[in-house]
Amino acid sequence: MTLHPLNPALARTFVPPVMEARRWLDGITFPPERPLINVSQAAPVDPPPEGLRRAVAEAALNDPAAHLYGPVLGMGALRDELAAQLAGLYGGEISGAQVAITQGCNQAFCATLATLAGPGDEVIVPTPWYFNHKMWLDMASVKAVPLPAGPGLIPEPERAAGLITERTRAIVLISPNNPGGAEYPAEVVRAFYTLCRDRGIALIVDETYRDFDGRDGAAHDLFQEPDWDRTFIHLYSFSKAYRLTGHRVGALVTSRARIAEVEKFLDTVAICPNQLGQIGALWGMQNLAQWVAGERAEILARRAAMVAGLKRLEGWTTLGCGAYFAYVAHPSAEPAPVFARRLVREAGVLLLPGTMFMPDEDVSGQRQCRIAFANVDTAGIAELMARLAQLTP
Structure with a gap:
């Protein structure tokens, strides 16, 4: 249904990307032995100390x-x-x-x-x-x-x-x-x-x-x-x-x-x-302060695991990696939004396509993805790399 009246400035902007990506999970179930790896959002999932x-x-x-x-x-x-x-x-x-x-x-x-x-x-x-x-x-x-x-x-x-x-x-x-x-x-x-x-x-x-x-x-x-x-x-x-x-x-x-x-x-x-x-x-x-220093050390260890894992992935290119994020070029001939949705179905991985971070006229976003790795420990990062390696580009 079209809303009338609607502020054109609000209508001009896009749907919240994280919410849009979450809707890709609708109707898909993930077996207990292969649960979803959600690297779509940069937010701690554990409570404070x-x-x-x-x-x-x-x-x-x-x-x-x-x-x-x-x-x-x-x-x-x-x-x-x-x-x-x-x-x-x-x-x-x-x-x-x-x-x-x-x-x-x-x-x-x-x-x-x-x-x-x-x-x-x-x-x-x-x-x-x-x-x-x-x-x-x-x-x-x-x-x-x-x-x-x-x-x-x-x-x-x-x-x-x-x-x-x-x-x-x-x-x-x-x-x-x-x-x-x-x-x-x-x-x-x-x-x-x-x-x-x-x-x-x-x-x-x-x-x-x-x-x-x-x-x-x-x-x-x-x-x-x-x-x-x-x-x-x-x-x-x-x-x-x-x-x-x-x-x-x-x-x-x-x-x-x-x-x-x-x-x-x-x-x-x-x-x-x-x-x-x-x-x-x-x-x-x-x-x-000491606890935050420990959190930083853990994030830096996950960053190192991401850099090493991506280096071994054939066809993937790391464009940037630090703090909570790796920004990468993917190997698929498919546009990034299509490839990202296929990752959900075939690899049990939810990440965001580069088109969500680029102007519409910048086609480079079609070849890129963001991986928010801070919520995944080093063992989870190893599993993420294994799933990405098994996926046919």
């Missing part, structure tokens, strides 16, 4: 304020803790007043863009892109200008410079990248910062997966700029590091002046972020 769960449970039982509206910009203690830990990691001056806590990192992105761009404006987004970023830009009637990534799926500042117009409001980077897994070198991030500063536009860096970066230490030095907040906007998610996906806790870090504008958006959309989730995130930041 017991200590964090106890902190949330105790607040739910004994803290009446945990069930009431909280500050629109989030708990002061969590804002201050994130600012302090960011300053400790990256250097530079960061205050809690420059932090807004959001209902997940997707909302941090939406709130940020609401302060930057309106209908007819443009935002440069490297491809393959994170589909929810593209969806929000569509719904806001902001043009997503694709920036095809270079070798190793690293975007090139020189190429981005040629895409900037009088309507450009920002460049968006994700590092470690979703969907490509690439970790952007510090000098590349710095070059993008310089470009954006000189051209008077914002640089948004989504660091949802920074806790699983394969490099030690800070991934960039942008916070050390004395006026970093005039150009640089940092996004973060507590969901991956502390297994809080269902609690929806994210953050953005920017200037005090922009935070005041962000508050308008957040008050209108959600009034306040999830109180219990914030309590869990704060407890995690204060108590789980």
Whole structure:
């Protein structure tokens, strides 16, 4: 049935890709000895550690304020803790007043863009892109200008410079990248910062997966700029590091002046972020550094298993691998969406085709797939490789 009236900006964007892929499972059963391997979504499937769960449970039982509206910009203690830990990691001056806590990192992105761009404006987004970023830009009637990534799926500042117009409001980077897994070198991030500063536009860096970066230490030095907040906007998610996906806790870090504008958006959309989730995130930041380090080590071991396994797969090419993701070229002559659906039926594997991360006019997505391997242990990765090896291209 066609809806009338329907906002054309909403109609313009596509069906949520993860939900679309899940519908491919309808009517298919998987035998117990060969269960589905679901590598379609990057989200922890296990609950948080017991200590964090106890902190949330105790607040739910004994803290009446945990069930009431909280500050629109989030708990002061969590804002201050994130600012302090960011300053400790990256250097530079960061205050809690420059932090807004959001209902997940997707909302941090939406709130940020609401302060930057309106209908007819443009935002440069490297491809393959994170589909929810593209969806929000569509719904806001902001043009997503694709920036095809270079070798190793690293975007090139020189190429981005040629895409900037009088309507450009920002460049968006994700590092470690979703969907490509690439970790952007510090000098590349710095070059993008310089470009954006000189051209008077914002640089948004989504660091949802920074806790699983394969490099030690800070991934960039942008916070050390004395006026970093005039150009640089940092996004973060507590969901991956502390297994809080269902609690929806994210953050953005920017200037005090922009935070005041962000508050308008957040008050209108959600009034306040999830109180219990914030309590869990704060407890995690204060108590789980060693545990998170162990989680990082496990993800890096799975990454190594993916790299080694894909290297042995005939016809498959690894384009990028890091954090939660491997982005690959598949060996089939079939378009990626057709091949991905056949993988469900014949191999019991659910992954996402590259077309979900590319503009329609970019045919390279037809040859590509994303594998979200963080939910599969090394034994599961070995089984995944075995099934892919048995499949006829």
